[in-house]
Amino acid sequence: MSEKTITFTIDGVEVKGAPGQTILDAADAAGIYIPRLCHFKGLNPHGSCRVCTVIVNGRPQAACTQPIAEGTTVENDTEDIKKHRSNIVDMMFVEGNHFCMFCEKSGNCELQALAYRLGICAPKYPFQFPDCTLDASHPDIFIDRNRCILCGRCVQASKDLDGKCVFEFVGRGAEKKIAVNAEAKLSDTNVDVTDRAVNICPVGAILKKREGFKIPIGERMYDAQPIGSDIESDTKSIK
Amino acid sequence: MSVEFKQTIKEICEACGNDRSLMMDVVIATQKRFGCVSNEAMDLIAENMNAHRVEVEGVVSFYSFLSPDPKGQVVIRLCNDVVDQMQGVQAVAEAFKKELGIDFGQTTPDGKITLEWTPCIGMCDQAPAALINDMVFTYLSTDKVREITDELKKHGDPEQIPIRYGDGNNAHDLVKSMVNNGLRKKGAVIFGQHEAEKGVKNALSMSAVEVIREVKNARLRGRGGAGFPTGMKWEFTRAADGDKKYILCNADEGEPGTFKDRVILTERADLLFEGMTIGGYAVGSDEGILYLRAEYAYLRAFLENVLKERRDRGLLGKNACGKDGFDFDIRIQMGAGAYICGEETALISSCEGLRGDPKNRPPFPAQKGYKECPTSVNNVETFCAVARILDKGAAWFSEVGSQGSPSTKLLSVSGDCTNPGVYEFPFGMRVDDLLKKVGAQDVQAVLIGGPSGQLIGSADFERTICYDDLATGGSVIVFNSKRNILEIVGQYMDFFVEESCGYCTPCRVGNVLLRNGIEKIIHGQGEKADLDYLQELGETVKLASRCGLGQTSPNPVLTSLKNFRAVYEAVLIEPTDGQQPSFDIKAALSVSEDLTGRKSEIYKD
Structure with a gap:
């Protein structure tokens, strides 16, 4: 609509975007990958995972919520930011119980893929081994809270895309978790296997039953190419 | 579910016009009336307020004064802030436990009295202090605990406990509180x-x-x-x-x-x-x-x-x-x-x-x-x-104060000083001048701006309190040379772990890791690499957190690492046998020893 273009730089590369666009969206359009986890196109930016943190004119900001501004300098792929990013991803691994080797999501998991892209082979922080619950009450869907990273995609998708309110956060701080709109069980809610909320989880916390390993390991989304490859226009080497 | 219960919840919601934005008032009123916001209550509130049940649960589970499980008619919330710890809250806590026969987090078997910990209640200048329902009890001692619990056992009404009213409006008919202004x-x-x-x-x-x-x-x-x-x-x-x-x-x-x-x-x-x-x-x-x-x-x-x-x-x-x-x-x-x-x-x-x-x-x-x-x-x-x-x-x-910080600032001073209380001073006051005025001696450290601020040592006592140097919303806490800096830092990290909302990853997880890292060092299992670990972890939390809480919560760790590094270094150990100091082989084997019913042949006592 607007004729106006905003010009700024990401790691010295000039990027153009439209007013109101976020740094992340403008970067995507320009073929520059800013790592992210909670963000999902079509949902309001949640701004919770903090993986997309960039430095804008010297100040840290979440690229998914920060609008672009004329003449600003954005740092994205620097050693310092990569260090903090991998620390954050590391935190997600140790706050849950993520056993990639048994997880149906392995190979399609954004958390796992991002860890590989950031060069994390094993977490450096001590595992917290929390006690988490599993809800397999529903005939078609199950929730495994061991793997939840509290990205909020299911909460928002259920509200904004499905017009329901199947999921919501309860508790606070380290006790925060995903709950369902019933006293106890997912099967007591109006969730449906075709809900967007059920098909949007970046990790293996919400999965569909009877689909385990339909796609063999080795042929999954991130088996061939690292996460973010679709965004990057050129074939610059990925470490 | 009784008809009366349904009717009461309905009335509570109606009193707020069934207005979804007044959910806080509804759940607070429900908590007050029934001692909890039960599962049934959440269903009814959702129904009346045109909300989803899980949304009500989300709110109830967020605030520490609300609870889905029944609490006693009387809830005693003893403040476990660092300053209360310094003023002997542990003895007070033991007295409460003994007199009531319950532990913290529990309710007496007759369902009448619940005992809990709570973070800073704004009474540091008259610590140890507690909230009993809405009433504040200050300067607690083991004797006072006995008086309070005797009264509560008699009539179960905190308002009937005889107290001497504080100064000024604290004695007002609508306040009737023993709180003192402490306006120095x-x-x-x-x-x-x-x-x-x-x-x-x-x-x-x-x-x-x-x-x-x-x-x-x-x-x-x-x-x-x-x-x-x-x-x-x-x-x-x-x-x-x-x-x-x-x-x-x-x-x-x-x-x-x-x-x-x-x-x-x-x-x-x-x-x-x-x-x-x-x-x-x-x-x-x-x-x-x-x-x-x-x-x-x-x-x-x-x-x-x-x-x-x-x-x-x-x-x-x-x-x-x-x-x-x-x-x-x-x-x-x-x-x-x-x-x-x-x-x-x-x-x-x-x-x-x-x-x-x-x-x-x-x-x-x-x-x-x-x-x-x-x-x-x-x-x-x-x-x-x-x-x-x-x-x-x-x-x-702007007649008084400093260039960037005109006028006066209220400071609430507590900790190791003879005159804790509230002071209104012009901005730009030097820390050592302030310490003299509040009667602080033998000072090891001062926390300016609370745990979100900076913990400074004597090298910084010539600095001034103002926005451009040592900023504070008012909190100034004094620690004398007998205080254990590491334990203070650990307790403040406990506070942030408890109070993080959990929305963003660095604050939700990072503060727990920081707290655990400090505890490891306090337990004498820290090595030199742990200081670098805490430094980098703290920097990540500070840089990447979404709001001011996480952007400042690592400060107790980071500012003490900077200003009291020797305190850390004094308790570090050198790994000697190639094992991490925090790894206790015998503790690690104890589970399998219990399961197999026999002791390790190699790692004997």
């Missing part, structure tokens, strides 16, 4: 003599733009700690698109060691509301909200009465203060136990009846705040300062 030094601005309502009268004779200009000329910066220029905040709010605008007062004073707003609310409530009225006029708002922390619920009836009297006198309501077309009123929103709600966007969420999560910025509250309308959130002390600026003028206001 009155300055010219907040606690100086002043002509009532002169500020607001002057303001209303000016245009809103002129009022804002006067506040800008006074160079007033927010007194809550962040120090954002108040005039600029109001200008943005005034300029933002929207017919409806709001002025919010942050009385969620939760930073450990801060209790100056408590004294303003008790002794200068009219000045505060005068300032809010000026704010309403300046930004073009007809509604103000005072967000009052649950710990200060004992002041609510008193404050409601002050508001009522102001309405009766025509200072609030239609054509407020006699200004044609200026309709302005103020309501009180109670909190329910969440430090994060002192963060302005979390405070807005809570006022909207939601979980106290901070919001994404932009948009800033000045553009889209409460109910998506332009909103200015200001501190209690800031509003009082505004009223004084409009009373005596910007030049008078």
Whole structure:
């Protein structure tokens, strides 16, 4: 609509975007990958995972919520930011119980893929081994809270895309978790296997039953190419 | 589910007009009436308020004064703040446990009394202190605990426990509290003599733009700690698109060691509301909200009465203060136990009846705040300062103080000093001068700005308290040479772990890791690499967290690492046998030893 273009730089590369666009969206359009986890196109930016943190004119900001501004300098792929990013991803691994080797999501998991892209082979922080619950009450869907990273995609998708309110956060701080709109069980809610909320989880916390390993390991989304490859226009080497 | 129960919940919801945005009032009233917000209650509230059950659960589970499980008719919340620990709260805690026969987190078998810990309740100058339902009990001792529990066992009513009322309005009929103001030094601005309502009268004779200009000329910066220029905040709010605008007062004073707003609310409530009225006029708002922390619920009836009297006198309501077309009123929103709600966007969420999560910025509250309308959130002390600026003028206001930080600041001083309490001093005071005035000797460390601020040692005592050097929302805590810095840091990290909202990863997880890292060192299992580990971890939390809580919560660790490194180094050990010092092979084997029923052959005692 607007004729106006905003010009700024990401790691010295000039990027153009439209007013109101976020740094992340403008970067995507320009073929520059800013790592992210909670963000999902079509949902309001949640701004919770903090993986997309960039430095804008010297100040840290979440690229998914920060609008672009004329003449600003954005740092994205620097050693310092990569260090903090991998620390954050590391935190997600140790706050849950993520056993990639048994997880149906392995190979399609954004958390796992991002860890590989950031060069994390094993977490450096001590595992917290929390006690988490599993809800397999529903005939078609199950929730495994061991793997939840509290990205909020299911909460928002259920509200904004499905017009329901199947999921919501309860508790606070380290006790925060995903709950369902019933006293106890997912099967007591109006969730449906075709809900967007059920098909949007970046990790293996919400999965569909009877689909385990339909796609063999080795042929999954991130088996061939690292996460973010679709965004990057050129074939610059990925470490 | 009884018919009466259904009816009572229905009435509670109706009393709030079944308005979803008043969810806080509904769940607080339900908690008060039934001692919990049970599963049945959540279902009914959702039904009445046209909300989803899990949304109600989300709210109830967020605030520590709300609970899905039944609590006693009397809830004793003993403050476990660092200063209370220093003043012997552990002995008081043991006495409560012994007299009641229960542990913390438990309720007596007859269902009458619940015993809990709670973080800073704003009584550090009269610690150890506790809340018993809404009432505050200060200067607790084991003897006093016995008296209190004997009384409670007799009649179960905290209000019948004989107490000696505190000074000033603490003895007011609507307060009747044993809290003392502890006002040690009155300055010219907040606690100086002043002509009532002169500020607001002057303001209303000016245009809103002129009022804002006067506040800008006074160079007033927010007194809550962040120090954002108040005039600029109001200008943005005034300029933002929207017919409806709001002025919010942050009385969620939760930073450990801060209790100056408590004294303003008790002794200068009219000045505060005068300032809010000026704010309403300046930004073009007809509604103000005072967000009052649950710990200060004992002041609510008193404050409601002050508001009522102001309405009766025509200072609030239609054509407020006699200004044609200026309709302005103020309501009180109670909190329910969440430090994060002192963060302005979390405070807005809570006022909207939601979980106290901070919001994404932009948009800033000045553009889209409460109910998506332009909103200015200001501190209690800031509003009082505004009223004084409009009373005596910007030049008078900035006569004292330093260049970047004009005028006075209320400091709430506690810890190891002979005269803890509230002091109104000009900005720019040196720390060592302050220490002399409060009677602090043998000082090892001073925490300026609470745990979100900086822990400094004697090398920094020549520095000054102001926005450009050592900033504080008011909290100053003194530690003498006998205090254990590492334990203090650990306790403050416990506080942040408890109070993080959990929205963003670095704050939710990082604070737990920081706390565990400090504990490891306290337990004598730390090695040199652990200091680098804590440093980098703290920097990540600070850099990447979404709001001010996480951006400052690593400060106890980071500032003590900087200023008290020797304290850490003194307890570090060198790994000798190639094992990590934190790894205890015998403890690790104990589970399998228990399972197999035999001891390890290699790792014997």
